[in-house]
Amino acid sequence: MDRYEFSFCGETLEALSSGALHWPRLRCLVVSDLHFGKSERIARRGGAILPPYETEDTLMRLEAVIAATQPQLVISLGDSFDDLTAAQSLDGRARDWLARLKAGRRWVWITGNHDPGPLDMGGEYLAELTLAPLLFRHIATAEQPGEISGHFHPKVQISSRAGRVARPCFLVDETRIILPAFGTYTGGLSCTDPVLQGLMGAKARAILTGARAIVIPLPR
Numbered sequence: 001m002d003r004y005e006f007s008f009c010g011e012t013l014e015a016l017s018s019g020a021l022h023w024p025r026l027r028c029l030v031v032s033d034l035h036f037g038k039s040e041r042i043a044r045r046g047g048a049i050l051p052p053y054e055t056e057d058t059l060m061r062l063e064a065v066i067a068a069t070q071p072q073l074v075i076s077l078g079d080s081f082d083d084l085t086a087a088q089s090l091d092g093r094a095r096d097w098l099a100r101l102k103a104g105r106r107w108v109w110i111t112g113n114h115d116p117g118p119l120d121m122g123g124e125y126l127a128e129l130t131l132a133p134l135l136f137r138h139i140a141t142a143e144q145p146g147e148i149s150g151h152f153h154p155k156v157q158i159s160s161r162a163g164r165v166a167r168p169c170f171l172v173d174e175t176r177i178i179l180p181a182f183g184t185y186t187g188g189l190s191c192t193d194p195v196l197q198g199l200m201g202a203k204a205r206a207i208l209t210g211a212r213a214i215v216i217p218l219p220r
Contacts, residue, residue, distance in 0.1 A: 032150025078112025
């Protein structure tokens with residue numbers, strides 16, 4: 001499991017190449033924007049018919065990172081489900097899989113704009129969670145130092161042998177971290193978008209996910 005270790009607000013954190021964030025001192029694992037049920041929601045609303053495997057693929061990757069880090073606490077930073085109907089439509093196999101992953105550990109669902117209220121999934125449902133000196137919420141603000149959020153699905157364009165490709169990435173500066181989307185089939189917002197540029201400080205970095213966690217200065 002590849003990772004990039006860095007200091008943030010006096011704490012040592014690890015950006016994992018999978019797109020999860022690990023806080024070793026508290027044995028805490030953070031993921032964002034799982035978007036379970038996205039293919040079902042798109043089909044229900046008359047969109048393209050996508051292979052209905054994204055929930056299983058996301059669960060497989062989540063299970064792998066939990067096995068590797070053995071967290072006592074898992075925080076899902078909102079938009080864990082693509083909408084409330086998608087959550088209610090989650091099949092028994094996926095529900096049982098989630099129950100196994102939650103067993104024996106604290107699990108916090110931060111509410112997002114896609115899943116704004118409590119669901120029948122077990123665990124705790126919170127608008128935000130403070131574990132000093134860090135604060136976990138779904139959407140970044142310009143107010144709170146030590147903030148860790150998701151929502152924007154940041155991506156960065158890089159050159160490769162195959163040409164220009166987009167890679168999901170963490171955005172990190174002195175006071176804020178924005179996580180990439182962990183879910184399969186999730187799109188992304190370029191890190192050069194004015195919204196993300198306005199949130200991140202002058203010394204911000206992008207940590208690319210994939211086979212390796214690679215850190216670069218935030219493209220401007």
